[in-house]
Amino acid sequence: MSNKKNTRREFLKKSAIGAAGLTFAGMGMTARSYASIMGANDRLNIAIIGLGRRLGAYIPPIAAAESNVRLLYLCDVMQSQMVNAGKRFAKVLDYTPKQEEDFFKVIDDPNVDAVLIATPDHWHAPGTWLANAAGKHVYVEKPCTHNPYEGELLVKSRDRYGKIIQMGNQQRSSAETIEIINEIHNGVIGTPYLAKAFYSNARGRVVNPTEAPVPDGLNWELWQGPAPRKTYKHNTWDYNWHWYGWDYGTAETGNNAVHELDVARWALQVSFPEEVIVDSGKYHWPDDGWTMYDTMDATFRFPGKKVIKWDGKSRNGHKTYDGGRGTIIYGTEGSVWVDRGGYKLFDRSGNLLRERQSGSSEGGTQLGGGGDMSTVHVRNFFEAIRGKEKQRSPIDEGAISTLLGHLANISSRTGEILKCNPENGHITNSYKAMALWEREYEKGWEPKL
Secondary structure, rough: HHHHHHHHHHHHOOOOOHHHHHOOOOOOOHHHHHHHOOHHHHEEEEEEOOOOOOOOHHHHHHHHHOEEEEEEEEEOOOOHHHHHHHHHHHHHOOOOOOEEOOOOHHHOOOOOOOOEEEEOHHHHHHHHHHHOOOOOOOEEOOOOOHHHHHHHHHHHHHHHHOOOOOEEHHHOOOHHHHHHHHHHHOOOOOEEEEEEEEEEEEEEOOOOEEEEOOOOEEEHHHHHOOOOOOEEEEOOOOHHHHHOOOOOOOOOHHHHHHHHHHHHHHOOOOOOOOOOEEOOOOOOOOOOOOOOOOOEEEEEEEEOOOOEEEEEEEEEOOOOOOOOOOEEEEOEEEEEEEEEEEEEEEEEEOOEEEEEEEOOOOOOOOOOOOOHHHHHHHHHHHHHOOOOOOOOHHHHHHHHHHHHHHHHHHHHHHHHEEOOOOOOOOOOHHHHHHHHHHHOOOOOOOOOO
């Protein structure tokens, strides 16, 4: 923030109007109008890039007067998404954000301070470093990258451009999770040694993709962005890009495991693994359009004999651990069961010692999710930009948690046990696997960091 902005803020703090304590009602203003005037020097101008299923997570934090942001742009490559987003924000804003399909026009606007990126996975990292280069802070949904190399580039981008990058791993902003993780770090279950992260969902049959005309209103060229060019296939642009090969998505491990693996890694205080072992397969509807595994069991071994296990079932909703998603942390003197709704603390004999439930409206396994934690996490991003709060999810942390998902995917794709350098996660025992550390980019989209 410039010195000029700081000077204006100090002026307002000391000004007569501030000291007088005048009511906005006495000035004939609405609360929103008053807040708009008084907060102008601290306001962030923002844009949302990608207006699909995560849109609902952004409406409360943007609409809240105390967030002190102004939404300048709603950006999406599908016209209907922009129209829908415009209608939803019209219910909570007293102004109209501009609708713009071109990402580059948005980041070229010098009035934009920060962008929230909720595009398909292949756009996440390139969109972030391009926005950083244009002087913007970025909140990017998980997974923050499409491949391991991009995680290294995001850290480099943050350091080069000096901008805040926050990943949308919103459980980092859950008061209950923060509380119990701190207790774990302070020894409430002794020494933690194992975390089991899990996700169970009953996703159904996926349509087989066939060549089709580009849907009306879709800018297919821009949707593909950094990915190599392909002919459009039916239903790709919407949610099923997750399962149609590796050009756009990162499978369920990138889609949902990153959330739970992040909590597990946070609890165990580990970074890069030494070994990754995966058993995975596609077991449901073998003839449908789902091209990846739908079931995965993964083990990540870390220095200090600490282990994270991942149990991912995309198409079998059996709640093996009495919940659709969450993490269990085992210690030498007890264990903790934690999810987005709260936690349960057990002693070594399995007796419940304490539980705390948040009553949060945060989504579980339904599409999109969104709720209280997302609101707090987005607002933490805003306040971190202003220097008023410590950032809860620095991009180097988000990139490591995302890397675990990428390593599991690489092990699944190659059928190999991976040996890794615990200093940086690089694969040391397989050229075949390490070849998947990066991806092929469409010409002209190659990273230039």
